[in-house]
Amino acid sequence: MPIEIPEFSSLNILSYPNPVLRQNSELITDITPQIIALSEHMADMMEQSLGIGLAAPQIGLSIRMIVISLSGKAEHAAAFINPVLSNLEGETDGEEGCLSVPGVRANVKRYSTCTVTATNIHGKEFSLDADELLSIALQHETDHLEGKLFIDKISSVSKLVYRRALKKLEADYKNNK
Ligand code: ZN
Numbered sequence: 001m002p003i004e005i006p007e008f009s010s011l012n013i014l015s016y017p018n019p020v021l022r023q024n025s026e027l028i029t030d031i032t033p034q035i036i037a038l039s040e041h042m043a044d045m046m047e048q049s050l051g052i053g054l055a056a057p058q059i060g061l062s063i064r065m066i067v068i069s070l071s072g073k074a075e076h077a078a079a080f081i082n083p084v085l086s087n088l089e090g091e092t093d094g095e096e097g098c099l100s101v102p103g104v105r106a107n108v109k110r111y112s113t114c115t116v117t118a119t120n121i122h123g124k125e126f127s128l129d130a131d132e133l134l135s136i137a138l139q140h141e142t143d144h145l146e147g148k149l150f151i152d153k154i155s156s157v158s159k160l161v162y163r164r165a166l167k168k169l170e171a172d173y174k175n176n177k
Contacts, residue, residue, distance in 0.1 A: 003026060003061060003062070003063050005034055005035075005038055005061065008037075008038070008041045011041070011045070011059045011060065011061075012059065012060075013045065013049060013054075013058055013059060013099050013100060014057075014058055014059065014060055014100055015100050015101070015102060015169055015172070015173065016100055016101045016149060016151070016166070016169050016170075016173075017169065017170050017173055018060075018100075018173060020057055020060050020062065021057055021058065021100055021144070021147065021149060022147040023057060023062045023147050024062070024145070024146055024147050025056065025057055025062040025063050025064045025144075025145040025146075025147075026062055026063055026064065027063075027064055027082050028063050028064055028065060028081050028082055028119075031081060031119065031121060031122075031123045035065070035081070035121070036121045038056075038061075038065070039065060039067055039077075039079035039081075039121055040074075042054050042056065042059065042065070042067045042077075042079075043067045043069065043074035043077035043079070044074045045059065046067055046069065046072075046074065046077065046099070047069070047072060047073060047074040047077075049099050050072060051072065051099045052068065052069055052070055052071075052072050052133075052137055053066060053067065053068040053069070053137045053140060053141045054066065054067050054099065054141070055141045055142075055144030055145060056144075056145075057144050057145065057147070058099060058100050058144060064081065064082045064083065064145050065079060065080070065081050065082075066079070066080050066083060066138075066141035066142065066144070066145070067079050067080075068080070068134070068137045068138065068141060070133055070134060070137065078120075079120065079121050080116060080118035080119075080120075080138075080141075081118055081119040081120065081121070082118060082119055083116050083117070083118035083138070083141075083142050083145075084116070084117050084118070084142075085114045085115065085116055085138060085139065085142055086114070086115045086117065087113065087114055087115040087129075088111040088113075088114045088139075089111055089112065089113050089114070090111055090112030090113050091109060091110075091111065091112060092109075092110050092111070092112040092132075092135075092136065093107055093108070093109050093110070094107065094108065094110070094133075094136055095107055095108075096108045096136070096140060096150045097150075098140070098149065098150055098151075100144075100149070101149060101150070101151055101166075101169070102169070103165040103168075103169070104151060104162045104165050104166065106150070106151070106154040106155075106158040106161075106162060107154065107155070107158065108136075108140075108150050108153050108154060109153065110135070110136050110139050110140075111135065111139060112131060112132075112135060113129065113130065113131045113135050114129075114130055114135050114138060114139065115127055115128065115129050115130070116128050116130060116138050116142075151166065
């Protein structure tokens with residue numbers, strides 16, 4: 001069943017604890033002009049929100065597409081459709097934030113390198129070896145496709161530090177529902 005994509009103007013970045021952020025996303029079976037346009041729109045939303053990556057579930061669509069631009073510029077963004085990570089190796093530790101968890105930045109343990117295999121917007125499968133920030137961004141964004149957030153991976157000390165910010169987001173969500 002192809003997923004219904006609403007008017008782009010109605011799309012917003014969802015915040016924790018919106019339950020859509022916890023869903024497992026579906027494979028994209030057809031790279032339609034709408035999916036291509038959506039990838040461009042996601043890159044624009046990412047740039048406007050000062051992010052370096054955005055996953056479709058963050059705008060309420062449970063489909064397996066992410067965009068990443070390490071410069072933060074939409075024009076440099078790459079779209080990864082149905083991305084799968086392999087060769088996860090090494091260990092690194094860096095500060096992360098997430099457009100869906102505003103106000104929280106915390107250190108997260110990640111693999112230092114990985115290989116991503118995905119389909120591009122032209123329908124072509126490609127593989128890319130990633131390290132450093134790109135590797136971290138790929139792990140962060142593909143986690144979104146499994147309903148995982150970086151705050152699931154932070155230490156209990158960081159959790160204490162950010163308890164108040166998370167409680168505030170939870171209260172905001174309740175009030176806006
Ligand atoms: Zn995120």
